[in-house]
Amino acid sequence: MNDDNNSPEVDETDGADAETVEASAPAKDTAKDKGNPILEFRNINTHYGAVHILKDVNLAIYPGEMVCLLGGNASGKSTTLKTLLGMVTPTTGEVVLDGEVVNDKPTSYRVERGITMVPENRRLFKRLSVAENLQLGAYLRNDKAGIQEDLERIYSMFPRVYERLSQKAGTLSGGEQQMVAMGRALMAQPRVLLMDEPSMGLAPTLVQTNFELIEQIHQEGIAIFMVEQNANMALSLADRGWVLQTGRVVLDDTADALLANPDLRKSYLGEA
Amino acid sequence: MSATIATDTAGQGMPEAVSKGAFDLDWANVAKSGSIAALIMTFIALSGMPDGLDARPIVDGVRVLTIGYLTLFAVPLAFGWMIGNEVVLEGMVATKRGPRDLVAGAAVGALGGVGLTLLVVLMSNFDLRDPLVNWSPQLFNLLTFDSGVGVGVWVWILIGAVLGAIGASLRLLPAKIRRAVIVMFLTVVGFSVLQGLIDDIVGNVGETIRDPGRFSEFFGEGDTPRPRVDSVFDPVINFIYSQTGGLKLVGAIVLALVAGALSLSGRGRIKAAKASYNAKTGPERTKQTSIMIGITAVLLILLPFFSGKIVNELLANVGIFLLLALGLNIVVGLAGILDLGYVAFFAVGGYTTAVLTAPKPGDAWPEWLPTLPWWGALLVTVVFAAITGLMIGAPVIRMRGDYLAIVTLGFGEIIRLLFLSDWLKGYFGGAQGITNIPAADFGPLGTVSGVDPRSVFYLVLVFCALAIYVSWRLERSRLGRAWMAIREDESVAEAMGINTVNVKLMAFVVGAVLASFSGAIFSAKVGSIFPSSFLILVSIIILVVVIVGGMGNIMGVIVGALVLIGVLGGPKQPGLLQEFSEYKLLIYGALLIWMMLKRPEGLVPNVRRSRELHQDEFLQDAWLKGEVDTDDEDGELATEVAPA
Ligand SMILES: Nc1ncnc2c1ncn2[C@@H]1O[C@H](COP(=O)(O)OP(=O)(O)OP(=O)(O)O)[C@@H](O)[C@H]1O
């Protein structure tokens, strides 16, 4: 793939002016209908020491939509999530949350405003009980009644989690851990759920269930930003997607267009 | 023959147990274990422990049943037990237990005995007393049972073989019987070790029952001491204990039988009580918990009345270190911050209290330095400790793991060196420390000073109760959860919105405040403090208490402090086994290694945690047997291949 070919497209997504240019992107129109983006990257560059990871990345996540970020290993997908959540500070560019530049705001500030992450490999607090894991998801919330209400909601969503409340999270099966990880994230009352490879390490049968679950959460009106290697699956669910290559956004289009893109089919979808 | 794990036998299905001839052993392994046993026994002999503890009989009149001999006997017993524990995989076949285990145990024990045989032979021919201080005639006599080299050369091989076989045979017993045997053994040794304590307390209780008027004397009323009366328990005590120390033979046998019977009959009942307690929920459980706490409190309040000075002193010391351990448990156990310089906060607490309460702490202090009462000084001490916690915490908190440990170690020493320095001599007295620290005065409630260990015990009890309550609450609080989350996975904790830097600093501050309480009490108790009271060793010992107790486990830390500080002794304080003082650190070290290898979950494990840590073993065993077997009544997963 050629970066130069695609860079004009990247620029077009920059903020609200993009709308006027592209006519062939119905998803973007839906995005426009949904109002202002919750979370945005404006020309983000992120470095680890001297290593340049994210290069002039522009993204926007609108309320209630489902978008996905594709890319090969070490292309900077997890780094994108960490930068969005403020665990990594970009060197230049702006991270915008509800129209406010939040580059120098801590992670807690963003979590409080509805940005929540389900980390790569679930990463539960292994020696803590399931109940404690869920409580930690609601760490920044003070509304006791609301927390209790959300807990009940999660119990009804995942009856198995309820059965295992006092079990140590590390002893749960992979599928159960995934449920707790989702539950933990939902406890933060997210508006945007950032998911780092949600199907990684799950048995093939569970991958399907897992995507159904994500779809279900999405139906409740929570915006989903999903990082996935399983491009086929992710794109079949998502409205829009980006493709990241060595830290640069090389494709930015509707999910359908991406699915049809021959370059993408060749490099990411393989023979599938 | 070899016992290597064959990987090329896949497809054979589940393992199948086979019987083998009694001598069909893994001799290489036996030889290896035996040599290790021999080395350990020789090392123990030359460490001076058997000799030093020989004066401490377990059963009076039985020459070989002293704690000194026990230190040697324990080795073949343990190795016999362990060699039986070896799960031998031969291909996909797990071997059954049986006589071959006895042979293996005996062989390992005998090999261990060979170590002492060699030592006896060497001792009879050479004098190496110069480098090896314990190369003494006393040790020689002990090793040869006073019967000369002719006996010495073979007797240990025999003893080793017998004890090794006994150790291995424990494995062959049904779990219930095995437990009873172990309980019997521990009861006899325990009663012997705790003789001073039991004698003292039971004696006082018995005297008070005969002459209830004595009770008022404990409150300091009555000028003339009441005439001594015989304790009502004297017959029992005299039946069990010999006047010259140790148990009487008959007493020991009766004790063992009673303990064994109780173990066989009582086990189910204890389990039932536990289960019924665990099954209860809500107010009923709260009620039961309150009753238990109430009973414990009453017993603890009564205890000092019925204990002599030595026991009270001991309890006070245990309390001071328990307070430290509870604080460190929050830092290390809950928040997962390996602070090796924890003694710094103990020192700051001690010195601040000393400076504020002593009439003339140092020449360099300005005139306006007030002399406060102890509790007034305590308030300032707490503030100071919190500030020190922040100051030490801030620079180190961003580091992780081993770096943090090393830096805190450094800070711990720096604080002590500051108190020791000539530069601050005018303030803290350098090596001479601060003396004339007055007793803590609580007005109508009395004073607390080292002269009256009972008062120290009460003060310490109040603070320990407070610390336990705070730890318990914290563990279930939002802050406590944040600490545990950071301990488990710092970056995910951050992603949950936890401000990791602040929360970790809080752990430092809470730990520092608890340690400063301990320091303040210590200061009032000892009356004079020196930099040498705050050696790095204190940090290490407290850490060992926390680790041995089971990190993050309050009950475990309490038991750890009682066992380690109470029985073996603290950094400078003797424990119940005063003779052990010299070998305290050796034992602490050995215990720590053993704990890390065998019981990483601590002495009082949280059941679930323990399963998780031993999961590999469970799985391996389950796989070996083709099933997951359960112990007869415990419902614990069995960790061994059951006897045929
Ligand atoms: N803390 C760090 N310090 C230095 N380099 C880092 C750090 N974290 C990530 N990197 C590097 O940044 C690059 C991008 O990492 P990132 O985790 O974002 O990749 P990814 O797209 O999520 O890959 P994968 O699909 O394998 O998870 C990698 O080369 C990685 O080695």
Ligand SMILES: [Mg+2]
């Ligand atoms: Mg990644």
